Amino acid sequence: MSVTLAQAINRALTEAMAQDDRVLVFGEDVGRLGGVFRVTDGLQARFGDRRCFDTPLAESGIIGTAIGLAMYGYRPVAEMQFDGFTYPAFEQIVSHLAKLRNRSRGTLRLPVTVRIPYGGGIGAVEHHSESPESYWVHTAGLTVVTPGTPEDGYALTREAIASDDPVILLEPKRRYWMKSDIELPVTAPPHTSALVRRAGEDVTIVCYGPMVRTALEAAEAAAEEGWSLEVVDLRSLSPLDTDTVVASVRRTGRAVVVHEAPRTLGMGAEIAARVQEAAFYHLEAPVLRATGFDTPYPPAKLESYWLPDVDRILDLVERAMAY
Amino acid sequence: MSVTLAQAINRALTEAMAQDDRVLVFGEDVGRLGGVFRVTDGLQARFGDRRCFDTPLAESGIIGTAIGLAMYGYRPVAEMQFDGFTYPAFEQIVSHLAKLRNRSRGTLRLPVTVRIPYGGGIGAVEHHSESPESYWVHTAGLTVVTPGTPEDGYALTREAIASDDPVILLEPKRRYWMKSDIELPVTAPPHTSALVRRAGEDVTIVCYGPMVRTALEAAEAAAEEGWSLEVVDLRSLSPLDTDTVVASVRRTGRAVVVHEAPRTLGMGAEIAARVQEAAFYHLEAPVLRATGFDTPYPPAKLESYWLPDVDRILDLVERAMAY
Amino acid sequence: MAEDVTAPVEGARGDAHLLPPAEPVRLLAPDGTLHEHEDYPVELCDAELLAIHRAMVITRRVDREAINLQRQGQLGVYASCLGQEAAQVASTWALEAPDWVFPSYRELGSAIVREVEPADLLHLFRGTWLSDHDPYEHRFALLSIPIGTQALHATGFAMGARFDDNPLVTMVYFGDGGTSEGDTHEAMTFAGVMQAPVVFFVQNNRYAISVPLTSQTAAPTLAHKAVGYGLPGLRCDGNDPLATYAVTRRAVQQARSGGGPALIEALTYRMEAHTTSDDPTRYRSQEELEEAARTDPIQRMRNHLQRRGLLDEATEDGFAQEAEEHARRVREAIYDAPHGDPLELFDHVYVADRADVAAQRAQLQAELTAPPEGGDR
């Protein structure tokens, strides 16, 4: 059947709550309103306001109480309404959510899922289009995943809730309405390893989240120009499935990493560093990065110039091929 | 005369306050106590408690009011008592301090200096040995600098306070007591370009802050083993003086980046990504990284195993030379 | 002797005066009759009374225009202030020219009083740029979207004024939901300790998007929060322009005269959706809306002015025409307004010239001049 990414995540939340009454969903406007993107639609009506509830407007409070609830024995799914509003919760995420288990020598488990609609492309006002993944991936103790398709949206949500480690679930908001025909529930192998979404010979395109679709479009366009692109969807940013990426680059000899986040210390930096180390003799060109710029996220009318698109990817493919 | 890093920064603060009465110094315990590291010692006694004052225990409040004071026309120097306690101020730093000037289309200037004692090696308890530089360097709008010597401590502090952009001044706390013979005041040239602290032919060691001294010791040890290391002190992490680093690597053909911060998305990732792109044909070995591990900062008794040291650097030098 | 450690701490005082009045101050009945209050005199001449009414009328018209522009795809989103005109206009009116306003994202009424070109604010919602007015010219800070954060900026600015022996006052606006954020707490904490001349003005419009006030606090009222900071907590009927003015004026004068900061809770109601993207039918009833409509601040002011014989038809029509004029200007400025130069994205990030910024600027420039995709690469 045909479902959108938002519907797939909603379905995953519904089933997780139905199967395990320790699963709680809370955040700002997630209850009665069903979330500003309707991802939690129907949960309060079905499970009541002890299982799905609205919190005060305080993000550090949402994560901090989620930690306490997890210590008690619940499996909290906390929503941060938008990427830019995770920042007030930064200390609770970095100093506690990520570190408490290690601090406790393994006696504490924090099965907390933090849902974050992220990224740009929806013409929003400032603070609603951030790509904060580097902040989380640099922080040891967090698992960071992001779906590029409705199917992965469902599977990664179920896996995040089932995980005994805290998981940052980055939901590409501009793809919430992207549809695909899938069979739910998705069973099958864990989705935390990278996936080759399209095979190719000339250049490996490494992407994730909102850029998976863009990369596949670029691969189509490149084909017309005679370039064969292999598209690798990371799906998990921490841990990072370096093996799949390196195996692909060893074949193609070239790589372009694509992400919305600003270039400096974006995921492209880490992937370039790992690939040049692990595939040093296989590289025929440096690993290149098609990313957002090192500026604050732009106003809506200018975001299309800022965000990586097919052209920016193809420019770098061309540069890589020119080596 | 012989001064420690702490004294050099104290001297820079004193002179800046004496020369410009719009310079304010505030934070937790910076007044009467003179700061937990005594870096602000004597400022309140000399300039009074309107120029140097203790704040409530609230880091977001410290940065948020610094922004308001800067809008009014002051040049605030705000102290975050320790690296790990910058996290509660993350939203004010990332969403406002870094972005307000851009948001205002250039009408607002925020000449705010945020002083942060950072890094490990002093046997402290948790949260007092963090290396948060990646969080700031990934955030467009911030200037991020860190001294490796008392002389640079003085100069970078003066330059930070003089800057009309917000500056994150990362002070390597384990080097506060490091002495050197210098003439103060230090006059120009600007210290935001990288500096070759030791010339060499075989491998370029890229370092900054607390690791400058360690890298120089490694160069000494390497010399005995017949390897000639060139040591580049970045001094400024944003902007990053890529040219100086690349010029060095083009000569040596090999590079090892050293920092305390965890490896994944640490500065080493960005430097590796830039160097492999800018010096692709000059590299005889991949850019390697001698860093802290991707774990929470360890307890005091284990930090020596975690922190990069001469041996870890030499291991990677050896690996680089083996290519 | 031994008592001292446990004796009330230094600087402590009796706390009775800290408690907010049981009832919000209201001076105007819905029918416009004035009930004077000795503690809250309304020191406004006839011209000012009319000017306040005028500003509210203009605010409502521009607000409607903004909603229309959004419906026509000219704005990405818009946060209406319908029903909150008195709370905004009358409170900002209580300031003097040198004073500063630190708004959230909903204070169109305050902007009108500060003579900020409304279109300049709407450019934010259109996405032309992130802001488009000079805060120093109007002493009106940039709209602030992260909830509660601007309270600290207003407090720091006021601390600066005090250090500088400058008699200006700052006023910061936030909502009922905003009182839950840690930053709001830290702002009132700093303001109390530093005795900064800042007035914290909460528009309690009963909702934070869909979340009602009962989910934000268990306190009897938001004004009660003042007690924990050593601030006076005041309350007013935020749909009563005269009460709002008188209460705010008192707090502003106290702050200016060195009496320290204050917290004001203005009780009002958000008549429109949270923003144009919101669907309020999911969380509030038609009855509630109709009931709230009966307390409309503009009608109440109109009734009052007519009772006093200050508002004849000609004047009313004049205001209406001015309002139309404002709406027309807004429409002209916003409708199909050009996007601006993408290269400007690199112009304001830093004061300093940076090679890395220049390099990325050059990249975009090259992309802009590159042949269209599919063209010859």
Place this chain on the structure above:
Amino acid sequence: MAEDVTAPVEGARGDAHLLPPAEPVRLLAPDGTLHEHEDYPVELCDAELLAIHRAMVITRRVDREAINLQRQGQLGVYASCLGQEAAQVASTWALEAPDWVFPSYRELGSAIVREVEPADLLHLFRGTWLSDHDPYEHRFALLSIPIGTQALHATGFAMGARFDDNPLVTMVYFGDGGTSEGDTHEAMTFAGVMQAPVVFFVQNNRYAISVPLTSQTAAPTLAHKAVGYGLPGLRCDGNDPLATYAVTRRAVQQARSGGGPALIEALTYRMEAHTTSDDPTRYRSQEELEEAARTDPIQRMRNHLQRRGLLDEATEDGFAQEAEEHARRVREAIYDAPHGDPLELFDHVYVADRADVAAQRAQLQAELTAPPEGGDR
């Protein structure tokens, strides 16, 4: 009708009961005489009274041992609770076994009551590991260093208990400085709204390192902060174990019986430096210290027990011996305690097995077995 919008908000109630009492509750005079208080009965049998005294005596001795160990280089740093024994021991005594304690970094006295091996806590200060006791076994959470953050964990845990219809109560400790942090505010906000069974216990020891209370708030007392969250604000002489017990007991029982959270301000004094790294002579006078010494909680309890004829020399000596025994155990456990296995750094970061963690673990393993520097590479 039109009144409704501006009428007191839903759930509002009269606020008189929210104001803290003008004077902190004190039951024991410094000379140990008991002055009963009808609202705060001391329901403690003789055995319990002695047990509280015993715990305070042990706490003080272990505290001194920890300071000695730090002086001898066996601990990196240590935060003494000298003078705060009653505030900690008597308040924790008011809990039942299933209840949870969420400490900051200074609550040795609470740990003693919860029978946490003191040495296990001291390993944190030695740097052997980041913690070393099982929080579930003792219902005593890990020490929390980032100020104020643990208040949210205690609140979330209490929310969980309430959702689960579990009658347990949580108690969180923080200091006067901790009341300024945004997290403390958000915790009390959540607790009030969710009616979570959590007791916020502030030890007002007059300083945040060098910063006096007057720089933390302009509120008359810290208990006044409760008003802004709809919580009862209670105050007690924190150097009076009986008053501390009675006041805390009342709050705990109210929370357990569904009456919601409470905030308690215990007035005490930090007799030692902030930590062993601190130099208090820079910010407080010898006179102030001597004056505070006169309110010593242990001496006060001793006087009281002797008046009641409960404490003969034999018993007192018994406690002293037990205290020495504790000190000896601590010393044995800490002195030259081995560092532990560096490879453990990789064992607890994630529940899941991760290849990246394994790879870095292998790197360290190789480094550990590598020949010493200068050796054959």
